[in-house]
Amino acid sequence: AQSVTQLDSQVPVFEEAPVELRCNYSSSVSVYLFWYVQYPNQGLQLLLKYLSGSTLVKGINGFEAEFNKSQTSFHLRKPSVHISDTAEYFCAVSENTGNQFYFGTGTSLTVIP
Amino acid sequence: NAGVMQNPRHLVRRRGQEARLRCSPMKGHSHVYWYRQLPEEGLKFMVYLQKENIIDESGMPKERFSAEFPKEGPSILRIQQVVRGDSAAYFCASSLDRGPYEQYFGPGTRLTVT
Numbered sequence: 001a002q003s004v005t006q007l008d009s010q011v012p013v014f015e016e017a018p019v020e021l022r023c024n025y026s027s028s029v030s031v032y033l034f035w036y037v038q039y040p041n042q043g044l045q046l047l048l049k050y051l052s053g054s055t056l057v058k059g060i061n062g063f064e065a066e067f068n069k070s071q072t073s074f075h076l077r078k079p080s081v082h083i084s085d086t087a088e089y090f091c092a093v094s095e096n097t098g099n100q101f102y103f104g105t106g107t108s109l110t111v112i113p
Numbered sequence: 114n115a116g117v118m119q120n121p122r123h124l125v126r127r128r129g130q131e132a133r134l135r136c137s138p139m140k141g142h143s144h145v146y147w148y149r150q151l152p153e154e155g156l157k158f159m160v161y162l163q164k165e166n167i168i169d170e171s172g173m174p175k176e177r178f179s180a181e182f183p184k185e186g187p188s189i190l191r192i193q194q195v196v197r198g199d200s201a202a203y204f205c206a207s208s209l210d211r212g213p214y215e216q217y218f219g220p221g222t223r224l225t226v227t
Contacts, residue, residue: 004155034215043117043204043218044156090155099169100146100158101206101216 002027002093006104013081014112021076021107023091033074034092034101035065044090050074061085086111115140117207117219118187125225132192132199134222138207145188146216147180150202162188168211195226 003026013019025031032051036044048059055067065076074091088108092101118137126132138145143164148156158172162182173180177195182188192199202223206216 006155036218041220041223043119043220044206045218046215049215092156099161099211100172101148101156102158103148103155105153105155 002031002095002102004091004093004102004104006089006091006107008107009105010108010110012110012112015083016080018079019077019081019085019109021089021091021109023074023076023104025072025074025091025093025102027072027093027095030096032094032096033065033067034094035059035063035074035076036090036092038088038090038106040087047076047089081109081111083111083113085109117205117217119203119205119219119222121222122220123223123225125227126195127227128196129194132195132224134190134192134203134205134224135187136190136205136207136219137187138205139217142207142209142217144208144211145182146206146208147188147190148204148206150204150221152201156204159190192224195224197226200224200226 005024007022034049035047038044048057050057050067058064063078088106090106091104145162147159150156160173160180161169177193179191202221204221205219208214208216
């Protein structure tokens, strides 16, 4: 089974500053990687996904992530955050032979005006 | 273009009662997944179903929990004789097919056991 680690449980950042949310996974088998965002009392919305191809993936709302196979990481970045980016962010991993997504424990991003 | 629908959004049950959570997948999706989110934790997989079949229930507690996805109607997650530890947010997701396809999530049902 996969283990997904989001090292930072809370990340405060000032508005218009850059941010990086870290995600590492455990398995070396072929994986697919996702970042979801959850606003308070809502479901999860897909930000971006890596299935194959270019290791730099661009998503919605100006977010991007880079897949690093050697470091088993899939960190999420945004060059300039907005107040509206305040939310919980979850990294998820799926194996090509599996049925489920494995989620990290989430990173709470707070954008400070 | 309705997304994944879940109802109720909030459910309060007393210890020992039954909880029924419903999930209608996106149109055209025949794969449904249930996840549980405990406070301060990520989502944990519970069960994966296709129409009329349970494909993977490796994340389901052995007792009191069951799930179904009938030929007609929504998927149902049923929790019998609820206990306080069942208080959580339960999310349903659906996908177009099996494999690394995006899972679309519903808004969740927040179950509170008093």
